[in-house]
Amino acid sequence: MNACELMERSIERWNAHDEEGWSALFADDATLTGPGGVRGSGAQIVAMFYGLWQQSFPDNQVRVVRLVAEDGQAVNEAVFEGTHTATLSGPGGDVPATGRSVSIPFANVCEISGDRFTDFTLYFDQVELMTQLGVGMDAGRTT
Amino acid sequence: VSGDNVGIVRSIYEAFGRGDVDAVFAAMTENIEWDESPGMPYGGVYHGRDEIVTKVFGPILTDVDGFTADPAEILPLDDNRVLAQGQHAGHGARGPVDARFIHIWTIQDGMVMRYQQLADTKRFCDAVGK
Numbered sequence: 001m002n003a004c005e006l007m008e009r010s011i012e013r014w015n016a017h018d019e020e021g022w023s024a025l026f027a028d029d030a031t032l033t034g035p036g037g038v039r040g041s042g043a044q045i046v047a048m049f050y051g052l053w054q055q056s057f058p059d060n061q062v063r064v065v066r067l068v069a070e071d072g073q074a075v076n077e078a079v080f081e082g083t084h085t086a087t088l089s090g091p092g093g094d095v096p097a098t099g100r101s102v103s104i105p106f107a108n109v110c111e112i113s114g115d116r117f118t119d120f121t122l123y124f125d126q127v128e129l130m131t132q133l134g135v136g137m138d139a140g141r142t143t
Numbered sequence: 144v145s146g147d148n149v150g151i152v153r154s155i156y157e158a159f160g161r162g163d164v165d166a167v168f169a170a171m172t173e174n175i176e177w178d179e180s181p182g183m184p185y186g187g188v189y190h191g192r193d194e195i196v197t198k199v200f201g202p203i204l205t206d207v208d209g210f211t212a213d214p215a216e217i218l219p220l221d222d223n224r225v226l227a228q229g230q231h232a233g234h235g236a237r238g239p240v241d242a243r244f245i246h247i248w249t250i251q252d253g254m255v256m257r258y259q260q261l262a263d264t265k266r267f268c269d270a271v272g273k
Contacts, residue, residue, distance in 0.1 A: 035243070035263040068220045075218070075226055077247075107245050107261055109228055121228070123245040126265035127182025 001115045003069035007076055007108075010117070015061050019050050027116040034122040036091040052089060057082030057102070065105075076108040080124070084133055090126075095135055102132040148250045149217050152225045155248075155255070156214050164200070168192045171255040178257070182264030184273040206271040207233035207240050214246075224249050231262065235271035242267040 001009065006025060013021040023046050026032075031041040032049055040048075053060060060082025068075045081103045088095040104124055111119035130136070151170055158166035168175075177189045177199060184206070185199045203210055214229035224247055231242040242263040249257035 033243075036265060073218070075220060105261065107247075109226070109245065123228070123243065123261040123263075125180045125182040125261060126263065127268055128180070128264065129182075130265070131182065 003071060003074045003110075003112045004067065006112055006115060006117070007067055007069055007074040007110065011062050011064060011076070011078070017054060017058070019047075019054070022050060023047065025116055026120070027113065027118045030117050030120060032120045032122075035124060035126045038091050053080075053082075056086045056088035056095075056097070057084055058086065059083050072112055074108070074110045074112060076110070078106055078108070080104045080106055088133075095130075095133060098133045098135065100133050102129060104129050104132065147253070148223070148225045148248075149219055151250060151253065151255065152217055152227060152248045153214070156212060156217075156227070159212060164196070172251075175255060176257045178259040180260045180262045180264050182268070183260075183262060184268060184271065186264075206273070207231075207235050209233045210240070212244065212246075220247070223251060231267060235267075237272040238270050240267060240270040242270070 010022060010025050013025065023043065026043075026046050028043065029041055030046065031039070032045045033039045034049065038049070057080075060080060063079045063081060064076060065079060066077040081101070083101045084098045086097050106122060106124035109121045109123075110117050155167055155170050158170075174190050175195070177195045179186050179189070179199055181187070185202050187198065189195050189198050210231070210233035212229065212231055214227040216229070217225060217227045220226050227246045227248070229244060231240055231244055233240045244260060244262040247259045248255050
C-alpha cells in the first residue's frame with residue numbers, strides 16, 4: 001500500500017465508522033497532534049481521537065477536497081461534515097450536544113512508514129467549529 | 144519548478160521575520176488573495192497589499208508583541224502549490240501565543256497569487272483575548 005492508498009484507506013475506514021480498521025493503519029508508536037495542544041503517541045491517543053469525533057458526530061463523513069501523497073508523506077485537504085448529537089469532549093472541556101450540523105475544512109499532514117502512519121497532524125479552525133456549533137469562546141476554553 | 148516555489152515561500156517567511164514588508168509583497172501578485180482563517184480575529188478574504196496590511200498584518204502586530212510565524216517544514220504539494228506548517232509565537236494581552244499553523248501558497252509564474260491559512264485559532268484568540 002503506497003502513501004496515497006493508505007490515506008484513501010484511512011478515509012474509507014473513517015467514513016465507515018470502523019474504529020478497528022482505522023486504528024490498524026497507525027504504527028504502534030505513531031504520534032498524533034491536533035489543535036488545542038492535543039499531542040500523544042500510541043494506541044491510546046489514536047483511540048481517544050477516534051472516539052472524540054465519532055461519538056460526538058456519529059453521522060460524520062469526511063469529504064476529500066485534494067489529496068497529495070508521495071513516498072513517506074501525505075497531505076489531505078478535506079471537509080468534516082456531521083451533526084453534533086453527543087457531548088464533544090475537547091482538550092479544554094465539554095461541549096454538550098447542540099444538534100447542529102457542521103462543515104469544517106481541515107488538513108492532515110502525515111508521515112508514513114510501510115503501510116502505516118507514524119505521524120498524523122491535524123489542522124482545523126477551532127473557533128469556526130465553535131461558531132458553527134453556536135457556542136461561545138468559553139466553551140472548551142484551553143487556557 | 145516546485146523547488147523554486149519552495150524557495151519563494153521560504154524567502155517570504157524570512158522577509159516577514161526581519162520586518163521587510165516590501166520584500167514580502169515583492170514576491171506576490173498585486174492582487175494577491177489572502178484567506179485568513181475565519182476564526183482568527185482578522186479572519187476573512189482580502190486582496191492586495193493595502194487591505195492585507197490594514198486588516199491582517201497591522202492588527203496582528205498590534206495584538207501580539209514579538210509576533211513570529213516560523214515554518215518548521217515547507218513542502219511542495221504540486222507544480223503550483225506549496226505547504227508550510229509551523230508555529231505562531233509572540234505575546235498577547237492574555238499570555239504567550241503558541242498556535243500551530245498550516246499555510247498553503249499558490250504560485251504562478253514565480254509570484255504568489257493566493258495564501259490560505261488553517262491555524263489553531265482558539266489558542267491564538269485565547270492568547271490575545273479576542
